[in-house]
Structure formats: structure tokens, C-alpha cells
Amino acid sequence: MDRNVQLPPQLIRPFKVAPSSRSLEAEMPINDISQHFPKLADTSLLECVEGGKELGALRVGVVLSGGQASGGHNVICGIYDYLNDFAKGSQLIAYLNGPKGVIVGDSTEITPETVDDYRNVGGFQWLGSGRDKIEGEELLSKAFKTVQADELDGLIIIGGDDSNTNAAVLGEYIAEHGGGCVVIGVPKTIDGDLQNAFVDISFGFDTATKIYSETIGNICFDALSAKKYFHFIRLMGRSASHVTLECALQTQPNFVLIGEEIRDKQITLEEIGQDLAKLVIERNKAKKPFGVVLVPEGLLEFIPEMKGLFSQIQDLVSAKKEVRSNLSEEALKTFDSFPESFQAQLTQQLDPHGNVKVSQIATEELLIRLTKKYLAEAGYEGTFNPLGHFLGYEGRCGPPTDFDAIYCLGLGRVAAALVGARLNGYMSAISGLANSPDKWKPFALPLVSLIHMEKRHGKLKPVIRKALVDLDLLPFQQFAKQREGWKIEDQYRCPGPYQFTGKPVPPKLLEG
Amino acid sequence: MDRNVQLPPQLIRPFKVAPSSRSLEAEMPINDISQHFPKLADTSLLECVEGGKELGALRVGVVLSGGQASGGHNVICGIYDYLNDFAKGSQLIAYLNGPKGVIVGDSTEITPETVDDYRNVGGFQWLGSGRDKIEGEELLSKAFKTVQADELDGLIIIGGDDSNTNAAVLGEYIAEHGGGCVVIGVPKTIDGDLQNAFVDISFGFDTATKIYSETIGNICFDALSAKKYFHFIRLMGRSASHVTLECALQTQPNFVLIGEEIRDKQITLEEIGQDLAKLVIERNKAKKPFGVVLVPEGLLEFIPEMKGLFSQIQDLVSAKKEVRSNLSEEALKTFDSFPESFQAQLTQQLDPHGNVKVSQIATEELLIRLTKKYLAEAGYEGTFNPLGHFLGYEGRCGPPTDFDAIYCLGLGRVAAALVGARLNGYMSAISGLANSPDKWKPFALPLVSLIHMEKRHGKLKPVIRKALVDLDLLPFQQFAKQREGWKIEDQYRCPGPYQFTGKPVPPKLLEG
Numbered sequence A, B: 001m002d003r004n005v006q007l008p009p010q011l012i013r014p015f016k017v018a019p020s021s022r023s024l025e026a027e028m029p030i031n032d033i034s035q036h037f038p039k040l041a042d043t044s045l046l047e048c049v050e051g052g053k054e055l056g057a058l059r060v061g062v063v064l065s066g067g068q069a070s071g072g073h074n075v076i077c078g079i080y081d082y083l084n085d086f087a088k089g090s091q092l093i094a095y096l097n098g099p100k101g102v103i104v105g106d107s108t109e110i111t112p113e114t115v116d117d118y119r120n121v122g123g124f125q126w127l128g129s130g131r132d133k134i135e136g137e138e139l140l141s142k143a144f145k146t147v148q149a150d151e152l153d154g155l156i157i158i159g160g161d162d163s164n165t166n167a168a169v170l171g172e173y174i175a176e177h178g179g180g181c182v183v184i185g186v187p188k189t190i191d192g193d194l195q196n197a198f199v200d201i202s203f204g205f206d207t208a209t210k211i212y213s214e215t216i217g218n219i220c221f222d223a224l225s226a227k228k229y230f231h232f233i234r235l236m237g238r239s240a241s242h243v244t245l246e247c248a249l250q251t252q253p254n255f256v257l258i259g260e261e262i263r264d265k266q267i268t269l270e271e272i273g274q275d276l277a278k279l280v281i282e283r284n285k286a287k288k289p290f291g292v293v294l295v296p297e298g299l300l301e302f303i304p305e306m307k308g309l310f311s312q313i314q315d316l317v318s319a320k321k322e323v324r325s326n327l328s329e330e331a332l333k334t335f336d337s338f339p340e341s342f343q344a345q346l347t348q349q350l351d352p353h354g355n356v357k358v359s360q361i362a363t364e365e366l367l368i369r370l371t372k373k374y375l376a377e378a379g380y381e382g383t384f385n386p387l388g389h390f391l392g393y394e395g396r397c398g399p400p401t402d403f404d405a406i407y408c409l410g411l412g413r414v415a416a417a418l419v420g421a422r423l424n425g426y427m428s429a430i431s432g433l434a435n436s437p438d439k440w441k442p443f444a445l446p447l448v449s450l451i452h453m454e455k456r457h458g459k460l461k462p463v464i465r466k467a468l469v470d471l472d473l474l475p476f477q478q479f480a481k482q483r484e485g486w487k488i489e490d491q492y493r494c495p496g497p498y499q500f501t502g503k504p505v506p507p508k509l510l511e512g
Helices: A072-086 A099-104 A112-118 A136-149 A161-176 A205-226 A242-251 A259-264 A269-285 A304-318 A329-336 A340-346 A363-377 A402-420 A474-487 B072-086 B099-104 B112-118 B136-149 B161-176 B205-226 B242-251 B259-264 B269-285 B304-318 B329-336 B340-346 B363-377 B402-420 B474-487
Strands: A016-019 A046-049 A059-064 A091-095 A107-109 A154-159 A182-187 A230-235 A291-296 A386-391 A426-431 A441-446 A451-456 A459-464 B016-019 B046-049 B059-064 B091-095 B107-109 B154-159 B182-187 B230-235 B291-296 B386-391 B426-431 B441-446 B451-456 B459-464
Touching (some): A016 A402, A059 A072, A059 A099, A072 A091, A072 A154, A072 A402, A091 A099, A099 A136, A136 A161, A154 A402, A161 A182, A205 A230, A205 A242, A205 A386, A205 B205, A230 A242, A230 A363, A242 A291, A269 A291, A269 A363, A269 A474, A304 A329, A304 A340, A363 A386, A402 A426, B016 B402, B046 B402, B059 B072, B059 B099, B072 B112, B072 B154, B072 B402, B091 B099, B099 B136, B136 B161, B154 B402, B161 B182, B161 B459, B182 B402, B205 B230, B205 B242, B205 B386, B230 B242, B230 B363, B242 B291, B242 B474, B269 B291, B269 B363, B269 B474, B291 B363, B304 B329, B304 B340, B363 B386, B402 B426, B402 B441
Parallel strands (some): A059 A091, A230 A291, A230 A386, B059 B091, B154 B182, B182 B426, B230 B291
Antiparallel strands (some): A016 A046, A046 A441, A426 A441, B016 B046, B046 B441, B091 B107, B426 B441, B451 B459
16 A cells, blocks of 8 residues: 655654653552562653664564554564664564464564565554463563573563563563563553553554544444434443544444443443433434444443443353352342343353453343333334444454554654663653654653552452543543534534545544 | 545536437347337437537426435535536425425425535435335326426436336326426446446445445454454345455455355355355364455345245235245245244345345354354364454445545536436436546436336336346456455455545446
8 A cells, every 4th residue: 555654753763762851650650569570660761862873783572462453563664664774784573473472482584575565554464463471480481481592682562451561571570580681562452441641542543443433424424314223333442432432522423332431420221221212212203213322342341230240250151150050149130131142142251361252242232122121111102223233353454544554653663762772661652642743752661650460360460450431531521511412413423434644633532 | 524526527518418329229138118118218328428508597306215325415516516507597406305305395405505515425414315216196296296396397316226217207207297307317326236338337336345345354354363253244235246246356355155156056055054164174274263254235035045935025024924834835944944033034024125124134144153054064173253244334325435426426417417408217327437537428328228127016017127246247257266266365455445536446346
């Protein structure tokens, strides 16, 4: 694809790192986890600034971890470019099919030809990806052997919250065992839940939400034209509702469920059903027997009565116990209110994180059932033709938007510079993404500043907490202010296919 | 949306009509239907050529009929522009919510401001649409009263095969009853089944298939990256498999079902299931437990044993009889082989044409079941994680591609010129669309040249036969030549979002 993707000058020049004038402490509380990460505990926020110099030849490893996100290939191209420009003679070793590739030492060297083939191309098929984790003494030691055998100066792990936690754990392990190789993380995930004061948004979010918004906008216009169907559209994005919120701001549908609001306001499944039935009735009164409703994938986990059910199901399935007969009375009541097909979706195999596979639960169908139920209870006799949709896989591997394309080239360049500076346990970060790229600011963010120790299955584990939608911040506030107007009047927006103009358009969530 | 949509010079100048040097007879057999259309029977193919003159003020009506297709708004803009440029003082009256608007006289006048609001905007929400038909003495006479009351010189009906047949019937009726208003058709449908020697493709097909291809390509790359899922993607497009064939050529998935091939080769449901199971087994041997399969919406109607079942169901449902107990022995056997949810989809309310609502039958789920069945029979113990998708509504209302945007402005201008030339019962047609727009050739195509009389429910009715995929023509031949290579090797293409460059890219089906 012929693309005009140009990096701004400050991302092209060689970087050096310097203490940042911005304070990490002021932005985010650092919990004392020094005992868990003694080698990484002495950290401070660093800025990448001009004035970097040519480096000697480096051997750098890179691995893609977890779910696909557009721009992943550009991160690798960015690393390659920076090494090629400022560390002549370097080699970039790519580990195949995710962290497993590091564990077993399955790799290939990146060549100039492949870089040309994959620049600005979506997907993770260049290297493949995987959800394995490098944890526990055995796997950590195997990974360490691989980086030693490959004589790496640095390993760059491109992944989400779990993978970046993993990067810190591996960085600590290597340093404790003699070092020689630093570990750098790059913030990836379409879900948008890897966010903090220096990571405005993870890469892949922009492309995914622009793809979903194109589809949702088209469906909105179809609803408005056909005046016949109520579309219930479930959106990928795991627990957090960032994807749904962004798509809502982009397309202005009639009704939007935000998981975090439902949790904070303790809204029950019944209340959601009642609200939906009310919407149908009111729109029908306005001669509008159609509409568009957005549903975040992780909705159910936020609903008070479902949260308990999910947690019981997770425990029972992972213990390989029969589910129904072992549920508490209250959970059983909720469970039995669902149709069989839905019960089967709830109790299927867990995902590799031990969670119910939310992407395979047809929440939109459940909401349609609920709406019908409460419409019937209200004695409604008008039209209600619901259609369910799930938007997910198609958002993870599209060609990166200009925003993600440039952002990822930048993230890759910064990551390479951090390896060159021999920084261990840092995340490549670029801040100020709401501005035009010439105002973006690259940072080296200590991973441990993001990490908390949490009890999981009785054990203390390091985790980077997922950033959920904050109801007090501007994006949700803006949405909350506008949504009443979207309910009956149709203020649909149809943004159309994203265009490659060379001028990135940041996600709306970054505004303000 | 700021768009650079420029008409080529030959579509901007005023048209006059002249007998075409191309022969209609050579291209398509004209059956003798003069007794049914005495007023329209004297027809000949006309070309729109340069040298048209300014016209007096005209009163022109326009109506959108049937399912949404991108570019509909541009047709209206094209009509408006032509009248505005070459028939000063004209008025364009838009009938609302489809043919019903003509029957009951519900209309609004198109103003310059609304034209600016809807130019290059997808959807049919400007006027709304509907599936009513103007047929039978009562409705025809009502429609005639409306065009008389509105003092129309011409009525332009934008629609598919049925609506264009309807245009001829109404044109004939009006002419027989004193005339005064001509009727012109414009070929619309995303299904691509309104095709002939002068209509290369109906408008809306290009946008829909580019939207679907974007999604399919993204899913292909996701499959290749995750190496985990078998995606079964069903595509809108009613009976004909043109949409599926175009998307297949655009994205090169592993397996593609073409309804017309299945009919011609009498391939059974069992054989399809066996083929799919074989694909899964072979790909698994190649360490590829993933893949992408395209399924046309109308598939089932082409499968020998299903065709009979469908026809029995249609008769029983329209006669309001219980289905299961009244099926023939053979049909019952097929019916009973399906799960209940699928039986319910088959026997639901019919569409307004009296057909089973194919868009609401989850054929992809049926194929997944079949694949599992034959995998089990083959003793397969490998991985098979199927995911079903349906791409439909999101393809009908996207912003028109440059191809559809320019094509539709052209179709509208030609339609207006045909009203100006007082031609009755003609279709606005532009041929040569595979070339750059400056080589496109506008025609006035007599509607009756497309019409055949067919027995429907025991009555002789005029119909424009749907153009199905022709296995002897180049598009299918090209596909057939390539598809073996797509099965195991992954030759996926991910075309990405369509771009607004001002240079239209015609559908691949028009090549050759």
C-alpha cells in the first residue's frame, strides 16, 4: 500500500535519555515493590531528547505478545530503522509465535526485504504471536538461556499489561542472574486499558475503534434509512469500555452501555432491560421502530449479580467441577434465568488468563431477550425487530491508521534507543499524542512504576492494573452530556473508512 | 466529508439522445412482450451523446425503492444538478419512504441546501425507502393521480430488478391513460444481480463489496496471525453469488462457496460438509488450524435438496399452514436434520417478495455443524475452533466509493436528460465502467428489452430476470483457476479501507 507516513523530525533524530522535568510521583503513586524488583527498584522517569550519538552494533531481540493490534509490524520496522540509522552493523532477531519463541529459542533475523514487506501492514503474521507467559523459575531460566545464546543486548516485548509486567519480571530475573541483556516493553492493546500519565493510549486502539466506528456508522445510517431494525452491537475490548466509549463519541448511537458506570451505579440486569424496553417504547412513539445500541464485550462482569456468578464459574471451571450443581443459591437463580445456549457460553473453557471467554458470550442476544421480556411486561404491542452484531476480530489486523502507523514507528525507535542506552525494565512511551506528531514527546517509563502486587489465587503477583473508564474524566463526561440527545433524535455520525492522508487523527478519548 | 469527486467532461455536458450504433438484439434476446406493453413496445437502444440543448423548466419526481445501496443520494444530486444546469426553473419532487410515497402522494421538494447535505453521503435517509410495489389497477391509478396532481413531466424510480419492472409497468399504465409523465428507471442493488450488456453493474455493489472486503481481509490477517480460528463468513447478496465472488477475488480466502456452481454441479449439502472437513484436515496437517471460508447468503437455495424444501416452506408459510407436518417425506428428512433454532429461522415470516428471509438464516452456523459432523466421522482429533460472521447491513449505507459516487452522479444526470427527452420506460445506463470515467458511455436502455413474462403463483407476470454468476465468464474462470492455490498456502489479501482519491477503482468482476 502506497502510504505517506512521515515521522516528525524529533522522532527521526537519535535520542539520548535525560532525567525528565516531569515528576513521576506527582502523576502516579509508586507503591513500594522494591523487595520484589530489587534490580529495577532504583528508577526515575527519563525523557528521550535530542543529541543522541551513533551507537556501536547491537544485537536486539523482539517478540509480539498477546492479541493482535494494528501497528505491531511498524514497531518492528521502527526498531529496525533506528538500529539501521544509528547503530550500524546491528542485528534484529525476531522470536516467533509469541513468548514461547523466546522460551524455546525459535527465531529469525529481520532482513531489509521483510521490513519493506511489512511496513504499514496490519496483523501480527510477520512473527506470529502467542499468549504464553514467561513466568516461574523454569521458563524464566529458559528465556534467559535463549537471550544468552543469542547474545542479546536487549529484548523488546510488545504487549499488553500482562506482557509488560512480564517484561519487568524477566528484566529483573536477567539482571539478578548476571545481566547482559536489558528488557524493554512496548504498550500494545486495542482495548485501551493500558493507559497512564505517560501512555496516553496503547497502540492498536485507534485503528480498531476507527474500523468499528466505520461499521457502526454504516449500520446507524442503515437503521435510519430502513426504519425497521434495532441493532444491538457488541464491541470487543475485554473488561474496560474504552472501545465502546470511543465508538460512541464517533458515531452517536441511541443507547450506549458503559460497564464502569453500571458497576459504579450498581445498575442491575433488570434495570438495563427496563431501560432498553423504555427506549424501544419511546422511539416507537416517535415513529422510530429502529435504533442502535452499543454493548461493551465486558459488560456482564460489571453487573453486580453477574460479577459473583462469573467468579464462581471461573473457580468451578478451573477446578474442573460441574458448574450448575455447585453454584450458590443466588448465583444459581441468575444462571437459571438464562437460556441454555447462553449457559453453555458462560461455562465453556476459560481463556489463558483463567477468565470466562467474554468475546464468545453473546451478551447482545441476552439483552435482546431482556428487552423483549420487559416490552411484554409493559404490554407493548408495537414493532421490535432486533438484530445482533459482534465487532471484534476485524478490528485487530487492519492496516494501521496514520495515527497508529506513525506512533508505532516512533515507539519502535524509542525502544531501540532505550536498548542502546542499556536501560533495563523500561517502557517505550510517547506522550502528547492528542497534538500533531511534531509535538509528541518520547519517554522512558520505568515499568515498576506501573506495577502493583496483588493477591491472585492466594499468591502475591505483580500486575499492571488495567485502566478502566473513569467517570470523572472528560471523555465520559462529554458522552454523558450528549447522550440524552441521541436517544430519540437521531444524531448518528457515519465517519466512513479511515483515510491515509499522512495526517494522523487521534482518537476522541485523547481530547481534553 | 471533503471529497474530490469530479465528473468526466462527457457526463457534465448536456446530453441528447441518438440511435445507438450498438445493437440491442445482438446482445440480448428480446422476447415478444409487445402485447403486455403496447405503449412501450416500439423501442430501440439510444445513446446519450453530446450536443444537448438547454431545456425548458421540468417537474421531475424521484423515489428510492427497495434495499439501501451506497450512491443513492448521489443519483438524486445528479438529477438535481442536471436540471439546475440545463433546465432552469425545474423542480425536483422527492417521494418519501419508497413507492408508497408515490401511491399516497407523500413528497417534499429538493432544495439546494439539502443537496449539499447529502452529496457523497451514504444511506437512503434523505428520502427513506420502502419495499411496496405499485402494481394492480388500484395502486397504479393512485400513483397516476399523484403524478398528475404533482404535474410531473417524469418520474425517476431508483431500484432493483423488481422496481425497474415496476417502472415499465407504471410507464405503460400512464401512457395508456393519457400520459403526460414518463417513467425512467435507475439500476440499484448491492447484490449485483441487475446486469446486462449495457448495465455493467448496478450501483452500490462496489461500495458494499469494498466494505466487506476490508473486513474479510482484516479477518484473514487475524486468522493468519492468531493461527487459532476458522472463520465462516456469510455475505449478503440474496440469491446471486456476485458479492461473494467479488470479495473472493479481492481477499483470496481459503475456501469459497458459489451458489451457482453448486446448482450447476448438483453439489449436495453432504458433499459441501465433506469438502469443508477435508479442508480443515489438510490445513491441520500443514500446521494451520485456522482458515477463512466465504458463504453467500443465498447458498441454501442452490443446493438441490434445499431448493425443494424452500419452495415447500414458502408455499406453506404463505398459506399460513403448519410447516413440519405438511412437508413431503424427502423435505421432512432434510428439515429434521437441522437443529431447532435453524428450523425456526427457515419457517419465520417471509419477506415482502414471498421468499424465505435468507439474510436471517445463519447458514454459516449450519456449515460449522456440518464440518464438525464430518470431522467426527473422519475420526479427526485435531483443533477446530470455528467462528461465524455475517456481513450485511454495514455494506449498504457506507459513504459511496469514488466509483459509486461518480457513477451515481452520472446515472442521475442521464436520468434527468431522458426525462428532458420525454423518453418513457427507459433505464438510465452507463456502460464501459471498467475504463476510466472519461471513457464511460451513457445509454438509454428500453426497460422492456430486459423484461420476460414468467408464471408466478399461476399468473403471468413481467419480470427482469436476476443475472446470476455465469460459470463460463472470466470472473468465475479467474477465481476457479486460482482457488486451489488459496486452500493450503495462505495467499490472503487485505485491501484495507477504501480511499477517496478521486480516481475510481472498479470492481474486479468488471475486468475482462
